[in-house]
Amino acid sequence: MKILKMILLSTLGLYMTSMLQADEFTQKDLDLWMAEYKIVVKEGRKVFTDPKLGTNTVTCNECHPNATNTHPETYPKFQKQLGKVATMAEMVNWCIANPLEGKKMALDDQRMTALIAYITWERRGVKLEPGKH
């Protein structure tokens, strides 16, 4: 009986381990997810250079080549001109409304997600420094 119990338990153990393994990410998963992200980064670059994003044909990259001087690693941070701690998306909206003379977009707008995906990709590897000016 004891032996049977042991066999049963060890089988159960093996079963559980294999369940755990089924939840681990495979390289295929990682590649797929990165590919999905890169698609959105590419889309973001399109929005970043789209003369129709605002109303005056000005594009984001006119002032921010390769998304420089956007500092995604420092958000959220206090923006004295907005008078509060703001997220990057709020600052992007400020740019759209002012230099681009356009209409602010919803913070979860797909184009906003794409813009931030692109801006952050251009800044990859830089350490997080929330609040920094």
Add this chain to the structure above:
Amino acid sequence: MKRREFLKKTSMLTAGTILPMSLIEVAFADEPDGSKSGENFTFAVISDAHLQQIKGTKFVRNWDMGLKKAVAECNLMDPKPDFILFGGDLGQLGKAAEIDHGAEILSALRSPVKMMLGEHDYYLDLGEHWMNRFGDPYYSFDHKGVHIVVLNSILVDEKWTNKWKDPMERMQTMAGLDDPNGSPFMVGLQQRQWLKKDLENISKDTPIIVFSHSPLQKLYKGWNFWTDDAELVQDILKPFKKVNVIYAHVHQIQYNKIGNIAFNSVMSTAWPWPYPETYSQETHYMPKMTIEMNRADPFFERDATGWQMIDVHSGRVDFNFQLPNNKNRTVAYNEKTKQPEDMEFQKEQIPPQTHY
């Protein structure tokens, strides 16, 4: 360095606002009695206006305001600059409407105007409309003992130039500073031969000022802060004792010296550009001497844009930058160190000027 009268006047007139240009003084040795040499003179550079047509007669207001302001400030200067050089990129997409709009704004200037071509004026129709309006894209002239050369440094190889079926696609690609499908600028063989010939009969002691749109040195290829045959052009200039290269395109203050050649950049009236080292994915070659401008405040539309007045003295040039939201700056040639230096900040970096 003695500040000129107009500096006082303009700073009074424009307290709390932005002056969108640079004034440059070219000075010769002062007289033995201490009075200024009669050969000293000043000129101004207005550059990179990037006037951008929205539709019909509608243009981007922000960029228009920068150029209009520079023109107004130049007209207020006393003494008047001997001439005003426009440093290129009058339009954004090389359209006839943009170039004509720019010509109209510049026509208000009350000093003689010299024009230089930028890539934004060129890659739609290969400069046809610009040349019809303003003439040759490269030429030279003499002024008060200084030989002055204007180059067209924004050419690229013919293969790239001719590979586009749609001229607007070519223009838009070149207009994107960070567009990976662009191509590195060059002066090219034809102009280098012309330059050699142009300088043939000039004495090696004659001070020389060379204007180019792109830097005649290699700073960062990714944004064309770069001229591919820069060394070859420098070689032609090397035998002359006093050479000053003044370039546009970079929308920021830069200065350095290579051999006898002092380099200075001018600002844009439209918008400032980040320094190349702020692009964390690439290496850069910024001149170490340059004390950089502050990071621009996007909430203050004209911040970090400007024009420059230039004093020419002893065959060297001093730059006076008007920085409305910051202290004005002077980058002058230091006869002791033989380098262009910031008159106030050369020794210490100022904390807010950290770029990252």
